[in-house]
Amino acid sequence: MTETVVIKLGGNATEQLTPQFFDQLARWRAAGVRVLMIHGGGPQINAWSERLGLTVHKRGGIRVTDADTLAVTQAVLLGVVQPALCLTLHQHGLPVMGLNTTDNALLTGTLLDQQLYGAVGKITQVNTTVLNRVLADYVGVLAPLAQTSDGTMLNVNADMAAVAVARALGATRLMMVTDVPGVIVNGTTAATIDPQQASRWVQQRIITSGMEAKINAAIDCVHAGTQVNITNDVTRPGTMVLSAAM
Numbered sequence: 001m002t003e004t005v006v007i008k009l010g011g012n013a014t015e016q017l018t019p020q021f022f023d024q025l026a027r028w029r030a031a032g033v034r035v036l037m038i039h040g041g042g043p044q045i046n047a048w049s050e051r052l053g054l055t056v057h058k059r060g061g062i063r064v065t066d067a068d069t070l071a072v073t074q075a076v077l078l079g080v081v082q083p084a085l086c087l088t089l090h091q092h093g094l095p096v097m098g099l100n101t102t103d104n105a106l107l108t109g110t111l112l113d114q115q116l117y118g119a120v121g122k123i124t125q126v127n128t129t130v131l132n133r134v135l136a137d138y139v140g141v142l143a144p145l146a147q148t149s150d151g152t153m154l155n156v157n158a159d160m161a162a163v164a165v166a167r168a169l170g171a172t173r174l175m176m177v178t179d180v181p182g183v184i185v186n187g188t189t190a191a192t193i194d195p196q197q198a199s200r201w202v203q204q205r206i207i208t209s210g211m212e213a214k215i216n217a218a219i220d221c222v223h224a225g226t227q228v229n230i231t232n233d234v235t236r237p238g239t240m241v242l243s244a245a246m
């Protein structure tokens with residue numbers, strides 16, 4: 001069975017890629033491991049929204065997305081973040097294909113809660129037929145946007161998108177690459193985290209903001225049988241998410 005690694009690259013992480021990152025991708029490709037990246041772009045969307053005079057509004061790490069914010073989100077993800085990432089991967093000798101939901105309805109979704117979040121979705125279907133074809137030859141680079149069954153665009157949290165895609169592809173591993181080395185507890189990176197610890201650390205406000213959403217998404221994925229690591233370096237395990245206390 002072909003091994004698949006899904007890498008979620010947070011918006012900050014896309015701008016801090018190291019030579020080790022590209023070397024690891026090349027090693028995976030050489031070993032026949034398929035690689036799909038889901039990129040974020042939250043900080044870049046914030047910066048462009050502010051430049052364009054739009055107020056940035058988030059609820060629990062989810063961007064409240066009105067029509068103007070959706071337009072800026074699409075423009076930044078598909079016009080700024082994704083091309084820069086694809087260019088860098090190509091310059092490092094990797095065969096790369098930029099992807100977005102409108103290519104053959106790659107990601108179908110439904111509204112998460114329109115009253116609370118506006119045009120924000122959760123993914124209900126992944127076009128694995130097309131993704132499998134692309135991944136046979138390319139490192140796929142997919143944006144966290146989905147469409148409803150009637151073609152309305154939805155903004156999707158990139159951690160949630162990565163989990164949905166990793167589950168649909170039956171990925172062996174999901175690496176959530178962010179701007180911290182893992183889940184930090186009392187100044188140290190935790191080697192592992194299980195659901196009980198996660199809820200305790202959330203209650204104690206040790207885990208907050210983006211990390212809380214990330215852990216919740218990661219736990220969903222581990223339950224589906226994919227190994228999940230939260231790290232700032234694909235060559236390091238960072239924090240491994242466990243499905244239950246060991």
Ligand SMILES: Nc1ncnc2c1ncn2[C@@H]1O[C@H](COP(=O)(O)OP(=O)(O)O)[C@@H](O)[C@H]1O
Binds near residue numbers: 178182184
């Ligand atoms: N216990 C924690 N350990 C590490 N990071 C944490 C913790 N609690 C909150 N965070 C925050 O979570 C952030 C990572 O989540 P997020 O900003 O959503 O990343 P990304 O954009 O890569 O998805 C960290 O930069 C940090 O500010």
Ligand SMILES: CC(=O)N[C@@H](CCC(=O)OP(=O)(O)O)C(=O)O
Binds near residue numbers: 061062073159
């Ligand atoms: C609905 C929602 O919140 N979508 C995210 C999509 C990008 C993202 O998740 O980027 P990071 O991984 O860099 O945070 C947003 O608009 O910021």
